[in-house]
Amino acid sequence: MMLNWPLKLLTSVSRIHFIRQCSIRNMASVKRVAVCQMTSVADKAANLEVVSNLVSQAAKDNVQMLFFPEACDYICDNKNDTLSQAESIIEGPTVASYRDLAAKHKVWLSMGGIHELDEAYPSKVCNTHIIIDDKGNIVQTYRKLHLFDVEIPERNIRLKESDFCQPGDHIVAPVETPVGKVGLSICYDMRFPELSTSLSIVTAEILTYPSAFTQATGAAHWHVLLRARAIENQCYVIAAAQVGAHNPKRKSYGHALIVDPWGEVLADCGESAPCYKVAEISDERIKSVRKNMPVFQHRRRNIYSLYCLSLRKDLLPAHQKSAAVEPCSRISSDAGVNPDEPYYNFGHVIVPESCVFFKSKLTYAFVNLRCVLPGHVLVAPIRMAERNRDMTEDEAQDFYKTIRLVQRLMEKVHSADSCTVTIQDGRDAGQTVKHLHCHIMPRKKGDFIENDLIYLELAKHDQFKKGHPSKPPRTREEMITEATHLRLELQNLLAEEKNS
Template sequence: MSKVGVVQMNSGATPEENIKQLSLKLKGLQQQGAKLALTPENCIVFGQKEDYERYAEPLGQGELQDTLSALAKRYQIWLVIGSFPIRNVDGSLSTTCLVFDDNGVLVEHYHKLHMFDVEIEDGHHSYRESDTFTPGNEVKVVDTPFGKLGLSICYDVRFPQLYSELRRQGVEIIAVPAAFTKVTGYAHWDILLRSRAIETQCWVLAAGQWGSHGAERETWGHSMIIDPWGNKVATQREGTGVIIADIDKSQLAMIRKKMPVAQHARLECKLS
């Protein structure tokens, strides 16, 4: 078994303050024996379009990414940054998950596929992620010492076809960093996450932003770790903090053996 951790944060638009908060959380996880840590979406910059434009860096370059690399190396932990603004070669921005190994090497990245362009009955009202970011076009799986890790970000969780493809590629652990709104979180967060775990028979690590972030934006929190049977084994409902759990791959193997849904799938069938 391997200990993994999830960080719940209340990030703002200033990277330095967010990194201070993150460093303390990682230190706590290291002291508890965690070997992998997942942070929420927008953990380093959570603001307006101009904030993401200001702090965006080319992939694998820049002071902020160097700092994150150093944190992973300092705490000897695989660090999954839920999302970070990456400036692409054409000048556009992607909101991107970054995976650093325990030596601080950036081993993989994932550009968020699905843009959160919706109307919500809250104080913020309108969310138009595509006004700032360009969607990605690749599914990403990372080989880690703890198992195959599938990457996703927040709104992606509403699209089960992505997770079916991750399972097809052999994923055992799924990362869902998020900044779910308070309204949609209350309604859908729990059931969506547990559904993704049950249908893929994977461990799910879900890291959320929590609280108020200015511009009348409120996030739901309720970070959790879910086992492949759909049980919540650790939860941080409100506030900031960390949760930790042991990833038991033997449990995953047993569930898949007893209920081999991947082998039973008949997606090749056609309607008559």
């Protein structure tokens, strides 16, 4: 039965329903975060008790993620004690306690930098920022890039973090958390806007600066720097802080902050300790600020570019329980190649014929062991010519003719209308195999946030140094299957071009 409700009443009911639905959506998008402030001392057990109490209290406030300051594990007054108390991330009891707290209270934790012991640097520690999820898993780590080294002899001031600390090597990709994508940095890093801008370009929504700022520099620059980083990147900034006297030699400024993308201070812990302040943050606030002041769209990328030269996405091997450095594996007889199968010498690498999909008199094209993008293949002269200048005229003509053919093939196979075609000609250009070769990589819109990031991935995709995880190798079966498919597609392409 249809009821004849008055139009005015129907409109009113619809409006109430709409408002209620909007409220539900807005509530779902609001996240509760807590920034913490403490006064660490040399007693690790005492500091851990402070951390434990703050986590317990904040969890009762329905906080989803807590942010603790640099040196939340301890602060000593001399180098020897600082080094002797450092622990391994994986095996140390302090981080294990942090992980237990996160799992017990079902909250995410941002800890540190803490003092990390790494056997690779026996005379130093690493200042390492750790993200722990609500199940107690370490999901990401970041080692402080910029070390605070200041010497002012006339004022008898000498602060040299590099005396006992090993700097990191990577910017770390933002971490997906329940409160947003968190970009990791530590304290002095805030003075380097390139880092925060790099993080915002790779989609950070929250920039973190766990800190132990000195009182003098804090009074002068703390609020200004943090608000600037929030405003210019249109991100939330969360900066946990140390405060007060840690020992007779050292005092910290405090004022742990949460700043919104417009630069408004949402929380300031002042000089209290131990304490935390809660703020509600939302995706809508970020979107609104970026819509009304679209600086990301106004960047003149045709004039300048900023992208991460060393962006790490995964945990360092040292921070994984099954930490093992991957050996330098190549396509070779050690990888299960039939010793009776014909092959090509590609520098120090053996390429079996089953992985080759095109061969002319002087050039061949083959599939890649580690691909930056799907369809990443290589073209090389058959004769071992190390550099572009080492090819004969006939080889050069055939080499570039093959590159053009393979590019057409890969664009057809991968439904692309663009390719990155690049040669790393010489060691300083990134060449790792002493045999000239061209990388051909089909491109599609959005495959990299910044187009030029592909060169960073290309530079790292076949590195095997400790701390630099490379692209995982494909199986030989995968490579043979791709090469077989490409040979067939190439026949079809040549037939089409002949008939056109």
